Amino acid sequence: MKKLLLLVLSTFISHPLLADLIRINQLGYAPRGSKVAVWCSKEQDTLKYFELVNAVTGKVEYKGKAGRAAGAYGPFTQTSRLDFSSFTSPGQYYLQTAKAKSPAFLISDNAYKGAADFCLRYMRQQRSGFNPFLKDSCHTHDGFPVYSPDTTFIPVSGGWHDASDYLQYVTTSANATWHLLAAWRDFPGVFSDSLQANGLAGGNGIADVLDEAKWGLDWLIKMNPRDDRMYNQIGDDRDHQGMRIPKQDTNFYGRGLERPVYFCIGEPQGLLKYKNRATGTASTAGKFSSCFALGQQLFTNIYTSYADSLGHKAKAAYAFGMAKPGVCQTAPGRSPYFYEEDNWTDDMELAAASLGKEYLSNALDFAHQEPVTPWLGKDTARHYQWYPFINQGHAELARQVKGPQRDTLIRYYREGIDRVWQKASRNAFYRGIPFIWCSNNLTVAFAIQCYWYRELSGDNTYLQLEQACFDWIFGCNPWGTAMVYGLPAHGDTPTDPHSSFTHLKQYPIDGGLVDGPVYTNIFKNLIGIRLQDVDEYAAFQSDLAVYHDDYGDYSTNEPTMDGTAVLIYLLAAQEHAAREKGYTVTQGGITRMDSSHKEIALVFTADEFGEGLSSITQTLKQGKLKGSFFFTGNFYRNPLFRSGIQRLYKEGHYLGPHSDKHLLYCDWKKRDSLLITQxxxxxxxxxxxxxxxxxxxxxxxxxxxxxxxxxxxxxxAAWSANLGLQIVCFTPGTGSNADYTYPEMGKTYKSSKTIIQSVKTFEQQRAGKLNGVILLIHAGTDPRRRDKLYLHLQQLIKYLKQKGYRFKRVDEGTI
Known part of the structure; x- marks a missing residue:
């Protein structure tokens, strides 16, 4: 449909209208983040100014000076960066110049909300064994061992298909598993729980991303069935005999429906014409070990015996790698294409850094053997030559060591980033990633290295380079297309990927990251590529690089499982950052909303007492305000409060939980000591x-x-995130929460007059005033307190309105 529409439009649009274009991140921008678009022209023009226009009102909200003329890039004669980072007001906007107008885009804290979860759809669709998208099973007969001391059937059904073919590799699956585990560990509040472990509808108390990671872990366990047995691959390129839906298993290997399972021997493999250049087992063993070790950490409080087993396997896999250093490449067959991984110390570094203090010395030794991932700053590399494209071990290790050791690891990251920057700074797209096969995978991985460097060092030098990589994936590129199927829903995204799901059945492959542009000379020399349709991006192809939204192009438009998993981590980081910039977070709970906005949230809690409910509701109605109410199960069950609760809900206030039985979760004096189990x-x-x-x-x-x-x-906070719940609480220092006290409590008692003065003092003496503050008031208090703060609520609201504060529900300001 997209192709047909573009062809129709092309008959009515004259060339001059296409001469100038503005490329944007179609997913949108965070208010306090880097916000840059790229102006492109096919003429010799230069640009001096641009305007940011409110897409709803048509009002020009911001005028900016265009960046320096950056010169030709790809199909364009002239380009320039349009930086509007200083503009922070949320809304729907577009950019315009005298000859160009961009598509509309969002500036919002919620611009990336749900995107990581969206991409999990593709991971579930790639499942082998039981596939929840198809609600059917496939590849249940895997498989028969090759190069192995075993001679009988090896039960290894499960895991994920690698791409649009149905091969399965530990190399990519372990990297995907690790990134899913790390995404939940680092950003638990981003992910929801709406599905069962098998991928079908219905939450199970565990975040869906962790369910998906466990699917990967379970398969890795099957591929490492014993301490002295490690397999690396299922199937080979005999699979590439036409498109089919995965449940249509086909006999390509001469063993019925069984597929070959390749044993890790640490030597060259290949059953047909071609062989790889394997030299050892450490690259695969290190990936096994780091996944098992991280899995142990995250599942200890969920599945204890499972976690214990992972802990044992992590150490055994590490020993397996130490016994045979070197790379364990994937095995080719009839064609010369395979994952030509040439590095392994990065994998062993990550494993050692994940195993505990006794392994840190080994981790540091490995870190120094490959300070900078070799492709960084280079113009080319072989397919997956330096996988997994960045060294995750440096970040894991830097979080555990101090002083010069930590500084050295951070310097390694900076050196690699700077090598890319030397190339990227020469063009308006800040593009320094080589256009080799799977360039999008390199792009998202490199963006994560930039993110980790910034988080570890506090240095924002490369922030725009980091953001440019992210923006590239979502449309700020010469082709003006996002590279993720269906994301954003309103954008220009792939519609005709190299996938059997879309090609044969028109099934959406939501969330799949496609390979991305390749050098034109690479494209021209690949085997078996033939475009099926007219190229809708023909005007934007060049001698530099090509991208085709065409089923026939397996080099630029095939989605990959591992690239998507890495993107999920990046999207989680972006959503987390967009939400938390300007927020105050304590122990994983939000205790203050965006301090750059003059907004306040009124929250009310109750368990035993609720005599003030009617008064509070009436005051809010008179003030035309919405509040947020958090009640225990005890309170919700109390028939005395039922009509008041239902009135609150009917009038549009937020109603949330406050625990069922008003449990004390952790010790008052030792906050890290839990008093309950998960x-x-x-x-x-x-x-x-x-x-x-x-x-x-x-x-x-x-x-x-x-x-x-x-x-x-x-x-x-992590347990809450598993349930899709974000902890929020009052802002310390305002004092409103002291309204539960009563005179018999002595010096602890605070009168309503004292509390209101405390709020006013906070407003007068704090640099951030009351911006983003969460004020907590109890909906009822002990009868011994006769001076009820909620009876002074109208007075407090009047004061705050006079000071110019707006009121919002807390769920609108923090989620």
């Missing part, structure tokens, strides 16, 4: 949500909660 937490929260549902409250829209006693720790 299962107890999950059961209690489930019961709280159930009683809310019984009152007619749509808990599908519940996305945040206030912990009982307003007391929690990092572990509880």
């Amino acid at each position: 299962q107890q937490f999950t059961n209690d929260m489930h019961n709280n949500l159930v009683v809310m549902q019984e009152l007619g409250i749509d808990t599908g829209k519940v996305n945040c909660f206030i912990p009982p006693y307003e007391w929690w720790n990092d572990s509880v």
Whole structure:
């Protein structure tokens, strides 16, 4: 449909209208992040100024000076960067010049919300064994061992198909598994739980990304069935005999429906015409080990015995690699294409850094053997030659060591980034990634290295380079197309990828990252490529690089499982950063919203007492405000409060949980000491949500909660994230939460007059005023407190309005 529409439009659009273009990130921009578009021209023009226009009102909101004339790039004669980073107001906008207008785009904290979860759809669709998208099973007969001391059937069904073919590699699957595990570890609040472990509908108390990572781990365990047995690959390029849906297993290997399973021998392999250049087992063993080690850390409090088993396997796999250093490349067959991985010390470094303190010395030794991933700054490399494209071990290790050792690891990252920057700084797209096969995979991996460098060092020197890589994936590139199927939904994205799902059945492959542009000379020399349709991007192809949204182009338009998994980590980082810039986060809980906006959230909690509910509701109605209410299951069940709760919900206030039984989660004096288990937490929260549902409250829209006693720790925050809930709490220092005190408590008691003065003092003396503050008031208090703060709520609201503050529901300001 996209191709037909473009062909029709091309008959009505004259060339001059296409001479100038503005390329943007179609997914949008974070308000406080780097925001750059690229102006491109096929004429010799230069650009002096540009305008940012509100797409709703048509009002010019910002005028900016265009960046220096950056010269020709790809199909364009002149290019320039349009930097509007200083503009931070959320909204829908477009950029315009005298001859060009960009598509509309979003500036919002929520610009990337849900994108990481969206890309998980592709990972589930790539599942081998039971496939939840097809609701059917495939490749259940894998497989028969080759190059192995084993001679009988090896049960290795499971895992993910590598790309649009159905080969399966530990090399890429382990890298994907690690990134999914790390994404949940580093950004648990980004992910939701809406599916079972098998990928079918229905939450199971575990974030969907962690379910997907476990799917990968379970397959890796099968491929490493014993301490002295390690397999690297299922199938070979005999698979490449036409497109088919995966459940249509075909006998290509002479053994019925069984496929070959390649044993890691540490020597060259290849059953047919071609062989690889394997020299050892460490590259594969290190990947096994790091996945098992990280899995042990994350599953310890979920599946204890499973985690213990992973811990044993992590150390055994590391020993397997140490016994035979070198690379374990994937095996080719009838064609010369395979993953030509030539490095292995990075894999062993990551493994050693993940195994514990006793391995740190080994990790440092490995780190010094490959300080900079060799492709960084180069113009070319063989296919997957320096995989997994960046050294994750440097970041893992830098978080555990101090002083000069840490500084050295960070310097290694900077040196690699600077090599790319020397090339990227010469063009307007800040493009320094070579256009080799799977250039998009290199792009997202490199963006993550930039992100880790910035997080570890606090140095923002390469922030725009990092963002340019991200923007490139979502449309700020010469072709003006996003490289992820279906993301964003309103954008120009692949519609005709090299995939059997779309080509044979028109199934969407939501979230799949395609390979990306390749050098034109590479494209011209690949075997078996023939475009099926008219090239809608013909005007943007060049002698530098090509990209085709065409089923026939397996080099630029085939989605890959491992690239998508790495993108999921990057998207999670972007969503996390967009939400948390300007926010205050304590122990994983948001205690202050965006401090750059003059907005306040009024939140109310209750467990035992609720006599102030009617008064609060009436005051909010008079002030035309929406509040956020967090009640325990005890409160929701109390028939005395039922009508008041239902009125709140009807009038549009946010209703959330506060735990079912008002549990104390952790010790008052030792915050890291838990007083409950994860299962107890999950059961209690489930019961709280159930009683809310019984009152007619749509808990599908519940996305945040206030912990009982307003007391929690990092572990509880992670458990909450597993359930799709973000912890929020009052902003310390305002004092409003002291309204539960009563005179008999002595010096702890705070009168309403004292509390209101505390709020005013906070507003007058803090640099950030009350911007983003969360004010907590109890909906009811002990009868011994006769001076009820909620009776002074109207007075407090009037003061805050006079000071220019706006009010919003807390779920709108933090999620």
